[in-house]
Amino acid sequence: MSAMPAPDLPTLRWGIIATGLISSWFVKDLVLDRPDAKARHIIKAIGSSSREKGQVFAQQYCPQEPPSIYGSYQEVYADPSVDIVYIGTPHAFHVRNCLDAIAHGKHVLCEKAFTLNASQAREVFAAAKDRGVFVMEAMWTRFFPLMRDLQVKIHEENVIGRVQRVFCDFSLDMDIDSLPDDSRLKNPDLGAGSLLDIGIYSLTWGLLAADPNIASKAQMPSILASQKLANGADVATSAILSYPNGVQSIVTSSLSFATAPQFCRIEGTEGFIILEGPVHSKARDGDATAEARTFIFDKPGMGFYWEADAVAIDISEGRTENEIMPWGETIRVLEILDEVRRQGGARYSCD
Numbered sequence: 321m322s323a324m325p326a327p328d329l330p331t332l333r334w335g336i337i338a339t340g341l342i343s344s345w346f347v348k349d350l351v352l353d354r355p356d357a358k359a360r361h362i363i364k365a366i367g368s369s370s371r372e373k374g375q376v377f378a379q380q381y382c383p384q385e386p387p388s389i390y391g392s393y394q395e396v397y398a399d400p401s402v403d404i405v406y407i408g409t410p411h412a413f414h415v416r417n418c419l420d421a422i423a424h425g426k427h428v429l430c431e432k433a434f435t436l437n438a439s440q441a442r443e444v445f446a447a448a449k450d451r452g453v454f455v456m457e458a459m460w461t462r463f464f465p466l467m468r469d470l471q472v473k474i475h476e477e478n479v480i481g482r483v484q485r486v487f488c489d490f491s492l493d494m495d496i497d498s499l500p501d502d503s504r505l506k507n508p509d510l511g512a513g514s515l516l517d518i519g520i521y522s523l524t525w526g527l528l529a530a531d532p533n534i535a536s537k538a539q540m541p542s543i544l545a546s547q548k549l550a551n552g553a554d555v556a557t558s559a560i561l562s563y564p565n566g567v568q569s570i571v572t573s574s575l576s577f578a579t580a581p582q583f584c585r586i587e588g589t590e591g592f593i594i595l596e597g598p599v600h601s602k603a604r605d606g607d608a609t610a611e612a613r614t615f616i617f618d619k620p621g622m623g624f625y626w627e628a629d630a631v632a633i634d635i636s637e638g639r640t641e642n643e644i645m646p647w648g649e650t651i652r653v654l655e656i657l658d659e660v661r662r663q664g665g666a667r668y669s670c671d
């Protein structure tokens with residue numbers, strides 16, 4: 321028997337911008353039948369550079385309730401049946417797409433990296449403030465229960481004592497040389513490079529494991545960074561974040577090889593935590609003497625619905641920011657990414 325969400329749950333009507341990989345993952349998760357759903361999500365419109373692409377996308381991912389299909393993004397912004405626009409274009413277009421959606425009075429959930437630099441993000445949030453609409457960076461892993469549980473274990477229950485050092489890597493073997501020059505991973509005009517695409521995940525763990533606070537309450541670490549560049553984009557980035565209390569987070573990313581399954585190690589005075597598996601599916605803690613405990617993190621689909629449910633609840637309760645990923649945190653992350661690129665050499669034309 322199918323488990324439909326209760327009818328009184330907050331309901332959000334989505335317009336999807338772009339029909340690439342992430343939009344397909346996001347929409348597949350949104351239309352999943354989930355007994356524990358905290359919100360109801362309806363895909364009302366698909367906007368694509370091509371109406372045909374939009375049709376194929378809708379047939380494949382929205383079979384139950386066919387959305388309106390548009391051969392432009394503007395038509396999605398203008399559609400009165402859309403409450404919120406989900407932006408799944410390459411990073412370089414996020415600022416324009418966000419501003420356009422906000423100008424039409426739409427709420428926005430925009431993929432990571434939110435914009436190419438902190439200055440663009442400030443511009444978007446200023447526009448959102450003026451229009452009074454909800455905006456959030458789709459930093460989906462911050463909404464994983466595993467992420468939330470580990471924050472409590474590390475910073476409230478102190479299960480590994482005082483955190484001393486964090487290592488986190490996210491690398492993918494993308495065979496960059498074989499990609500076309502217009503690939504978003506290769507072309508700096510599209511926001512190419514490992515840092516904004518996947519290094520942002522390593523940085524997220526590096527920050528959250530070192531300091532429980534976010535946005536303006538968080539300590540700002542000093543940064544030492546190095547990048548390997550190809551055609552102006554970073555193929556690899558390594559950064560050391562050093563905190564005034566001596567904690568160091570070593571965060572790395574690369575597009576030349578794949579991360580080992582154990583992608584993150586958080587070391588404390590009384591033990592360690594290892595994160596492993598695809599999209600944070602497992603955490604293990606232990607120390608030299610005690611037997612390690614393993615926390616398995618199974619989930620239906622990929623887990624994009626947690627951020628989507630949080631957004632629906634915020635909007636239904638009249639908030640314009642989310643407390644897990646508020647505007648100040650997106651700006652803080654982008655300021656760190658800006659500094660890493662300043663030291664490492666990767667530049668975008670908007671810098």
Ligand SMILES: NC(=O)C1=CN([C@@H]2O[C@H](COP(=O)(O)OP(=O)(O)OC[C@H]3O[C@@H](n4cnc5c(N)ncnc54)[C@H](OP(=O)(O)O)[C@@H]3O)[C@@H](O)[C@H]2O)C=CC1
Pocket residue numbers: 337338339340341342343367368369370373374408409410411413431432433458460504510516517
């Ligand atoms: N949260 C996550 O797990 C993931 C997030 N992402 C993020 O999503 C964004 C898009 O990534 P991804 O889906 O992998 O990218 P894709 O290349 O698969 O798709 C991007 C889509 O954007 C649209 N687009 C508009 N202008 C351009 C252009 N000049 N060049 C290419 N595409 C264009 C196209 O859709 P159309 O023709 O329909 O308009 C295209 O299909 C990035 O910001 C990335 O960081 C990506 C993967 C996973």
Ligand SMILES: O=C1OC[C@@H](O)[C@H](O)[C@H]1O
Pocket residue numbers: 492517518
């Ligand atoms: O966010 C992401 O996670 C998965 C990767 O495949 C993708 O390149 C990246 O954008």
